[in-house]
Amino acid sequence: MNEEIILAGFGGQGILFAGKVLAYCGLIDEKEVSWLPSYGPEMRGGTANCSVCVSDEPIGSPLVLNPSLMLAMNLPSYDKFINSVKPGGKAFIDSTMVEEKSDRTDIDCFYISATQLATDNELNGMANIILLGKMIKETSLFSLETVRKAMEKSIPPRKANMLDLNMKAIEIGMNY
Amino acid sequence: MERNLMKGNEALAEAAIRAGCKCFFGYPITPQTELSAYMAKRMEKAGGVFLQAESEIAAINMVLGAAATGVRAMTSSSSPGISLKSEGISYIAGSDLPCVIINVQRGGPGLGGIQPSQADYWQATKALGHGDFHLLVYAPASVQEMINMLTKAFDLADEYRMPAMILADGLLGQMMEPVTFPEIKANVVEKPWATNGHQFKRKHNIVNSLYLQPDGLQKTVQDRFVRYEDIKKKHSEAELYKTEDADIVVVAYGATARVAKSAVNKAREAGIKAGLIRPMTLWPFPEKQIVEGTKAASDVLVVEMSMGQMVDDVKLSLECSKPVHFFGRTGGVIPKPTEIFDEIIKIGGAK
Numbered sequence: 001m002n003e004e005i006i007l008a009g010f011g012g013q014g015i016l017f018a019g020k021v022l023a024y025c026g027l028i029d030e031k032e033v034s035w036l037p038s039y040g041p042e043m044r045g046g047t048a049n050c051s052v053c054v055s056d057e058p059i060g061s062p063l064v065l066n067p068s069l070m071l072a073m074n075l076p077s078y079d080k081f082i083n084s085v086k087p088g089g090k091a092f093i094d095s096t097m098v099e100e101k102s103d104r105t106d107i108d109c110f111y112i113s114a115t116q117l118a119t120d121n122e123l124n125g126m127a128n129i130i131l132l133g134k135m136i137k138e139t140s141l142f143s144l145e146t147v148r149k150a151m152e153k154s155i156p157p158r159k160a161n162m163l164d165l166n167m168k169a170i171e172i173g174m175n176y
Numbered sequence: 177m178e179r180n181l182m183k184g185n186e187a188l189a190e191a192a193i194r195a196g197c198k199c200f201f202g203y204p205i206t207p208q209t210e211l212s213a214y215m216a217k218r219m220e221k222a223g224g225v226f227l228q229a230e231s232e233i234a235a236i237n238m239v240l241g242a243a244a245t246g247v248r249a250m251t252s253s254s255s256p257g258i259s260l261k262s263e264g265i266s267y268i269a270g271s272d273l274p275c276v277i278i279n280v281q282r283g284g285p286g287l288g289g290i291q292p293s294q295a296d297y298w299q300a301t302k303a304l305g306h307g308d309f310h311l312l313v314y315a316p317a318s319v320q321e322m323i324n325m326l327t328k329a330f331d332l333a334d335e336y337r338m339p340a341m342i343l344a345d346g347l348l349g350q351m352m353e354p355v356t357f358p359e360i361k362a363n364v365v366e367k368p369w370a371t372n373g374h375q376f377k378r379k380h381n382i383v384n385s386l387y388l389q390p391d392g393l394q395k396t397v398q399d400r401f402v403r404y405e406d407i408k409k410k411h412s413e414a415e416l417y418k419t420e421d422a423d424i425v426v427v428a429y430g431a432t433a434r435v436a437k438s439a440v441n442k443a444r445e446a447g448i449k450a451g452l453i454r455p456m457t458l459w460p461f462p463e464k465q466i467v468e469g470t471k472a473a474s475d476v477l478v479v480e481m482s483m484g485q486m487v488d489d490v491k492l493s494l495e496c497s498k499p500v501h502f503f504g505r506t507g508g509v510i511p512k513p514t515e516i517f518d519e520i521i522k523i524g525g526a527k
Contacts, residue, residue: 020181020352027181027354035181035352039207039290060438061431062351063510153181 001031001056003141004064006081007128008049009073009094014128017154018071019050021132024150025142026054034062047076054141069139071131073097073114092135094127110134112176118169126169133173144170177356184319185210185349188278188342189218191323192250194360195330197276198224199242199249201235206290207346208254208280232257236264236277243273244383246370248330252278254346255296256287258304265339266305270385272369272400274333276326277311278342280349283508291508292346294430297485300343301459308397310404312340312411313458315429319353325456327360332411334365336403343458345481347431347510407460414462415454418444419469422451424520427466427490428479429455432511436479439516446517448524458486466493475523477501479516481509 005022009015016037026033036051051064065084070091072078078098085091087106096115112134114127123130136142142150151166182190189211192200200219202212212228219226225242229235235251242249253261258279268275281296283289300313312332314325322344329340371381387393417437419425424443428436433454443450453469455462470476476498478487484502491500503519505511 023181023352027179033181033354036347037350039346039350059353059434060441061435061510061513062347062353063435065512 006067008077129169130173133170137174189214201238232260236261246367269309294481413456414465419451438513463493
């Protein structure tokens with residue numbers, strides 16, 4: 001396994017959290033992992049993104065330039081990264097937030113109305129996790145069991161009640 | 177041992193506490209702030225002191241005071257903040273006090289930017305303040321190595337009575353990687369020189385950096401340099417990667433070394449015999465390892481996130497015995513593996 005992943009969206013959409021769940025999945029499956037956030041002023045309401053690497057080999061540069069997997073939750077992020085996806089890669093796009101469709105034929109694009117789905121299922125703020133569920137389904141990177149363990153590690157103890165809701169969001173994504 | 181994910185900044189803080197650091201004096205600055213925040217949360221529970229000082233200058237002088245009493249003390253900052261601390265660091269060196277200083281580098285000069293940089297190499301290794309002195313300078317390249325080097329930094333600082341620095345950068349500080357915390361046996365070094373309470377049981381100690389008699393001052397400096405020679409002999413470290421048969425050897429440290437390693441692997445795949453030397457201590461500089469690792473090489477390529485600073489030390493180590501090329505990015509721009517690969521090709525192609 002050697003996946004280089006970019007997750008991107010507005011600050012507050014849970015981009016860094018979704019990346020953290022992925023990184024923990026890799027940790028639990030005893031892979032080499034790295035998680036690198038964009039930091040600084042862009043986190044406050046601007047665009048946020050993070051690079052996650054999951055590999056069987058030690059990670060070189062943790063900064064992902066050409067992702068094999070990309071998750072975009074707003075138009076600026078989509079515009080910024082869609083053309084950087086490696087040929088053969090996969091892009092997961094929140095179609096509630098991004099109306100455009102890519103004309104690239106060398107990558108697989110999945111359009112999921114994640115924000116709308118979250119609202120419909122009373123899972124506001126979990127569009128990120130719905131997209132993550134779809135990514136895990138389409139890539140078979142990790143088992144549901146691994147994802148659940150990763151969630152347990154990523155959710156702070158004082159928010160433990162969020163675990164089942166997050167897992168519900170994963171399932172919605174997987175079944176989309 | 178359980179692997180956990182941790183940010184570089186937080187791992188440094190946790191490692192310091194486990195190494196027996198009892199006093200942390202900080203002042204927030206991006207991209208280092210998580211370190212102070214972690215200390216604020218954890219230090220008191222660990223039986224130590226966390227204090228957010230009124231300025232960087234205050235923080236470093238608090239470190240001087242705490243270190244003088246014999247406890248393990250630390251401060252951390254990022255480039256502009258380290259410049260502010262430089263007066264205090266010179267005083268600490270002049271007073272022969274051990275402590276650890278962390279620099280999570282960002283782009284400069286001036287306020288510069290907040291993205292990763294390695295432009296403080298000269299400052300850290302040549303002149304972190306006025307006067308004849310050195311710091312031990314460690315350059316970690318992973319979050320796990322930050323933990324390991326921090327423990328070593330405290331141990332050697334105590335042993336040689338001198339300040340030690342962890343020279344990291346924003347990328348290492350901000351990234352999360354799997355880490356394990358080894359059972360740390362903090363070296364307990366006797367500190368008979370410490371200025372702590374003794375109830376008149378011995379002659380009082382003095383910690384001072386003022387020597388008005390030139391020959392007296394000369395002697396303290398010369399004594400210090402005798403210790404420096406010992407450190408140079410025993411404690412320089414470097415990682416040699418695929419250098420045995422390498423025609424082109426890349427020299428890079430810290431986060432840049434990770435990018436360089438990807439480029440070296442790519443070059444090997446393309447049939448070019450490339451290797452990597454990664455200095456792990458910047459002072460003492462691993463001169464011997466540079467010579468050893470470039471034995472087979474016709475060319476050396478130094479890569480840094482600066483306009484070229486460590487390249488001077490590589491040239492000095494090699495004494496002009498072979499061409500030393502340089503590739504750098506600065507201002508917070510991180511070099512790409514493909515850029516370094518292209519440089520390797522350019523040098524190799526000239527043959």
